[in-house]
């Protein structure tokens with residue numbers, strides 16, 4: 001990028017260090033959990049239940065890091081692993097059991113579920129007070145309504161906005177583009193930005209020339225699941241870029257045989273944007289931190305009610 005005389009010199013965007021910010025938040029959660037335990041004389045402990053169906057490697061990895069995150073924060077984790085061949089009824093039975101278990105304040109059913117199951121039916125079975133993923137239609141619906149607040153906000157969109165806020169990037173009055181309109185990332189991300197008074201455009205796979213909108217955006221949240229989709233010359237110089245994408249691309253030089261890249265072409269974007277999240281080390285760690293935060297919030301509500 002050409003440097004304009006008199007402007008502050010900046011060859012590269014500032015990195016938004018999601019890993020470090022998530023670590024700070026996890027420390028805050030750890031302290032709050034410890035305080036809650038002490039106040040209750042050791043009787044109260046937040047609990048998260050994680051349900052995993054099938055043997056997908058990536059899902060197993062995510063579930064493991066969620067459980068590890070719980071352990072470090074002092075949150076008790078419960079886990080149920082079911083085989084790929086499990087029936088919908090079996091998964092529903094597990095969910096109902098956790099709904100009724102007072103030691104459990106949050107329930108997460110790892111997605112995607114095997115294709116023979118009705119995902120929405122299972123998500124709807126999760127008690128609204130324990131829906132720490134924020135995927136229940138009632139929670140998503142409340143997020144869209146003015147004057148209402150959901151019990152829980154979906155972790156990835158919440159983490160994305162938290163990254164902006166903790167990096168002191170203004171949202172109110174700014175123009176934002178969200179790339180992607182899924183129920184669990186794009187749409188709630190757009191609603192969260194709108195709630196914070198950004199003017200939001202959502203582009204998706206049927207949008208001709210998405211770059212037309214992205215060029216105007218002060219804030220870009222990319223969540224389309226297409227590796228390196230957003231190019232550097234689509235960005236408004238100085239904008240903030242939150243890259244939600246997690247895409248594995250073959251890389252024989254890596255031990256795992258692949259590496260992770262985002263939905264934004266980082267090498268190009270870093271030369272144009274003002275701030276940008278890396279992949280890995282950006283939104284991913286925040287998703288887990290927000291899950292722990294939601295679990296703590298749910299636990300605190302249960303604790304207050306039980307007092």
Ligand SMILES: NC(=O)C1=CN([C@@H]2O[C@H](COP(=O)(O)OP(=O)(O)OC[C@H]3O[C@@H](n4cnc5c(N)ncnc54)[C@H](OP(=O)(O)O)[C@@H]3O)[C@@H](O)[C@H]2O)C=CC1
Nearest residue numbers: 156180181182185204205223224225244245246283284287
């Ligand atoms: N960091 C984290 O914690 C998480 C990361 N992710 C990652 O975020 C990304 C998005 O996830 P998710 O929302 O679940 O994905 P989905 O596949 O459910 O949704 C993708 C969205 O992007 C849109 N899209 C697809 N292709 C294009 C294109 N060429 N141009 C414009 N829009 C397009 C789709 O449009 P349409 O609606 O028209 O089909 C859809 O709305 C993935 O890379 C995923 O791995 C997801 C969850 C958590």
Ligand SMILES: Nc1nc(=O)c2c([nH]1)NC[C@@H]1CN(c3ccc(C(=O)N[C@@H](CCC(=O)O)C(=O)O)cc3)C=[N+]21
Nearest residue numbers: 062108109110111112133155246280281282284285287
């Ligand atoms: N019910 C449910 N809730 C979810 O929140 C949920 C889900 N299902 N299914 C899958 C997606 C994906 N997801 C991620 C969480 C953490 C990282 C993460 O920590 N990523 C690291 C890298 C990890 C690695 O190296 O493999 C990073 O970006 O730095 C990524 C992705 C949660 N999801």
